[in-house]
Amino acid sequence: MRRQATLASDIVVDDCASSLSSRAGVGLKLEHAADVLNGGHGVGFFEVHAENYMGAGGEPHRVLSRVRESFALSLHGVGLSIGGADPICEIHLDRLRRLIERYQPALFSEHLAWSSHGGSFLNDLLPLPYNLATLQRVCDHIDLVQEKLRTRLLLENPATYLLFEESTMSEAEFIRSVAARTGCGLLLDIGNVYVSAVNHGFEPMAYIDAFPIDAIEEIHLAGFAVDRDDGGTPLLIDSHGCEVAEVVWALFQRTIARTGPISTMIEWDNDVPAFAALAAQAKRAQSVLMTEERRRARRISA
Amino acid sequence: MLQLAGTQNAFAHALLGPERAVPASIRGAARRGADRRFAVYRNNVITGLIDALAQRFPVVCRLVGEEFFRAMARIYVTAQPPSSPLMMLYGGTFPNFIDAFAPAASLPYLGDVARLELARGRAYHAADAVPATPQIFTGLPAEQLGHLRVRVHPSASIVASAHPIVSIWQVNADPDHAVPIAPWTAEAALVARPFTDVEVRRLPPGAAAFMSCLLGHGAMAEAVEAGASASTDFHLAESLAVLIAANVVIGIDGLAPASRLKRRTSSRRLRPRSAPRPVDAEHSALLA
Numbered sequence: 001m002r003r004q005a006t007l008a009s010d011i012v013v014d015d016c017a018s019s020l021s022s023r024a025g026v027g028l029k030l031e032h033a034a035d036v037l038n039g040g041h042g043v044g045f046f047e048v049h050a051e052n053y054m055g056a057g058g059e060p061h062r063v064l065s066r067v068r069e070s071f072a073l074s075l076h077g078v079g080l081s082i083g084g085a086d087p088i089c090e091i092h093l094d095r096l097r098r099l100i101e102r103y104q105p106a107l108f109s110e111h112l113a114w115s116s117h118g119g120s121f122l123n124d125l126l127p128l129p130y131n132l133a134t135l136q137r138v139c140d141h142i143d144l145v146q147e148k149l150r151t152r153l154l155l156e157n158p159a160t161y162l163l164f165e166e167s168t169m170s171e172a173e174f175i176r177s178v179a180a181r182t183g184c185g186l187l188l189d190i191g192n193v194y195v196s197a198v199n200h201g202f203e204p205m206a207y208i209d210a211f212p213i214d215a216i217e218e219i220h221l222a223g224f225a226v227d228r229d230d231g232g233t234p235l236l237i238d239s240h241g242c243e244v245a246e247v248v249w250a251l252f253q254r255t256i257a258r259t260g261p262i263s264t265m266i267e268w269d270n271d272v273p274a275f276a277a278l279a280a281q282a283k284r285a286q287s288v289l290m291t292e293e294r295r296r297a298r299r300i301s302a
Numbered sequence: 303m304l305q306l307a308g309t310q311n312a313f314a315h316a317l318l319g320p321e322r323a324v325p326a327s328i329r330g331a332a333r334r335g336a337d338r339r340f341a342v343y344r345n346n347v348i349t350g351l352i353d354a355l356a357q358r359f360p361v362v363c364r365l366v367g368e369e370f371f372r373a374m375a376r377i378y379v380t381a382q383p384p385s386s387p388l389m390m391l392y393g394g395t396f397p398n399f400i401d402a403f404a405p406a407a408s409l410p411y412l413g414d415v416a417r418l419e420l421a422r423g424r425a426y427h428a429a430d431a432v433p434a435t436p437q438i439f440t441g442l443p444a445e446q447l448g449h450l451r452v453r454v455h456p457s458a459s460i461v462a463s464a465h466p467i468v469s470i471w472q473v474n475a476d477p478d479h480a481v482p483i484a485p486w487t488a489e490a491a492l493v494a495r496p497f498t499d500v501e502v503r504r505l506p507p508g509a510a511a512f513m514s515c516l517l518g519h520g521a522m523a524e525a526v527e528a529g530a531s532a533s534t535d536f537h538l539a540e541s542l543a544v545l546i547a548a549n550v551v552i553g554i555d556g557l558a559p560a561s562r563l564k565r566r567t568s569s570r571r572l573r574p575r576s577a578p579r580p581v582d583a584e585h586s587a588l589l590a
Contacts, residue, residue, distance in 0.1 A: 051387055051388055051389065051390075052390070054388050054390070055388075055390055055426075055427030055428075056427060056428055056429035056430075056456070057427070057428060057429040057430035057456075058426050058427050058428060058430065058457075058495060059426065059498065060427070061430075062430075062498070078387070079387025079388070080387075081387075084310070085306040085307035085309075085310045086307075089387075092387060114310060115387065116387065117310045117311070117313075117314040118311070118314060119385055120314065120383040120384065120385060121383065121384040121385060121386055121387045122314060122317060122347050122383065123346075123347055123350050123351055123354070123383075123384060123389065124343060124346040124347045124350060126310075126313065126317075126343060127343075128306075129306070129309060129327070133305055133306055134306055137306055161339040161340075161342045161343065162328045162329065162330055162336045162339040162340060162343075163328070163329050163330070164309065164327050164328060164329070165327040165328075165329060166305065166309070166327055199339075227338075227342070228338070229330055229338050229339055230330060230335040230336065230337055230338045230339070231330070231335075235338070235339065235342070237342060
């Protein structure tokens with residue numbers, strides 16, 4: 001307990017990103033609270049969906065406050081609608097600001113997607129056409145968010161199921177431009193890369209090669225489900241409902257060999273397993289990060 | 303900008319109705335049709351919202367069966383999608399929708415059971431506050447009781463119905479310990495989360511009117527009046543006992559400063575007389 005408390009305070013004081021860089025985390029589920037507070041099976045940090053902690057009080061805050069005493073936190077927004085044609089909701093931005101002030105997360109991320117339109121919240125991460133008009137909109141929104149929250153936003157690449165006629169650039173190109181223009185960091189979701197690669201017929205490793213690696217501060221890994229599209233070809237669904245697939249582990253290993261250790265999070269939000277099973281996935285990610293760390297240390301000393 | 307808004311307009315419109323045409327500018331890989339691909343988003347949105355309602359209204363779902371519930375919820379989510387990214391707020395108008403939903407008319411209590419579940423969800427996320435100890439009620443000066451106003455826990459609310467909604471809820475929330483509902487009569491619930499768990503209490507006659515008045519920060523005399531007008535079976539002692547047992551009082555306001563000073567020890571007289579302060583648990587302990 002004491003060791004963990006020291007660890008958490010280090011994270012507040014240290015440069016946040018680097019102090020998490022060789023750790024693997026999982027999403028925090030309230031049903032796992034007892035396991036987490038009882039040591040956490042060696043999990044390095046926890047990530048929460050910001051919107052689930054925007055109530056005034058009660059169990060969510062009680063659990064998160066206690067978890068935060070012992071662990072570093074990554075705050076992951078799902079409701080800001082950064083790619084929305086509508087303006088960013090200032091009230092929501094203010095809720096995020098208060099959460100960040102209260103819990104001092106090491107990382108804060110949101111999605112390259114839209115979810116609100118015309119006063120309705122559509123509760124999904126919807127896809128965007130990639131062109132100059134969208135680029136301007138997304139950059140304006142990220143500038144506003146980073147200014148109001150006074151923190152670096154990590155933008156996550158989406159899993160998508162369809163494309164737009166009006167797109168004029170690739171997703172990786174688009175994201176590279178956003179990072180260059182706004183100075184935001186990036187969250188590379190390797191599960192999403194693989195899902196989109198199969199759905200749109202591109203090479204996942206080519207996408208990662210084109211991705212601006214220097215800006216990556218976090219990696220997500222998640223399980224997917226398999227469906228079929230109109231032509232009968234496989235359509236992968238980013239379901240977050242099972243273990244990370246071997247093909248995604250292989251991509252993760254190749255990515256880490258290129259980038260070096262980066263804090264990595266296992267997403268498992270549906271059919272959530274016992275905490276031990278979730279922690280085992282994090283342990284596997286952790287061993288990939290540590291192997292790379294040792295490999296790099298040997299290279300430097302040689 | 304305008305182009306993006308146009309795309310999102312068409313996309314959002316098509317998401318909420320399977321009969322609506324998919325946006326013209328979407329495509330799948332190799333320019334094949336994208337209907338099934340668009341259906342993934344449609345399904346994510348609609349199913350996700352229905353699931354959110356099923357999670358928030360489990361007893362309503364149990365009462366009508368899952369198939370009926372999901373069909374009813376599908377109509378609601380399409381007509382009234384969320385207006386906030388806080389899914390914990392979604393479904394606030396679902397009880398009213400149920401009241402007006404003709405296929406559910408044979409269950410006239412369904413809307414009120416939904417109101418009870420809505421109140422439970424609100425209590426779960428309500429602000430924290432420390433309940434006063436029951437001693438806060440002892441030693442209060444009798445001549446001032448009528449002027450007292452209790453401060454109630456932020457999680458507390460009253461749901462009153464012409465139907466036995468508390469019994470219906472209890473039987474279905476815990477079917478293993480179900481007992482027959484008798485008599486079939488009007489019931490009201492006090493819903494609150496004084497400590498860690500949300501609690502539901504059946505209120506005695508007139509207590510709903512009495513407590514609603516207190517929740518609105520009415521004076522004790524007004525609350526008694528409201529309780530007595532609501533039911534000839536209203537008993538103040540009985541309603542106060544429920545209020546105390548429920549641990550929903552967090553403080554008492556409206557006690558005149560003079561009566562407090564009268565009973566104070568000399569060391570406490572240092573506080574200025576001109577600043578009447580609310581009586582909290584600590585003060586009432588002094589008064590006791």
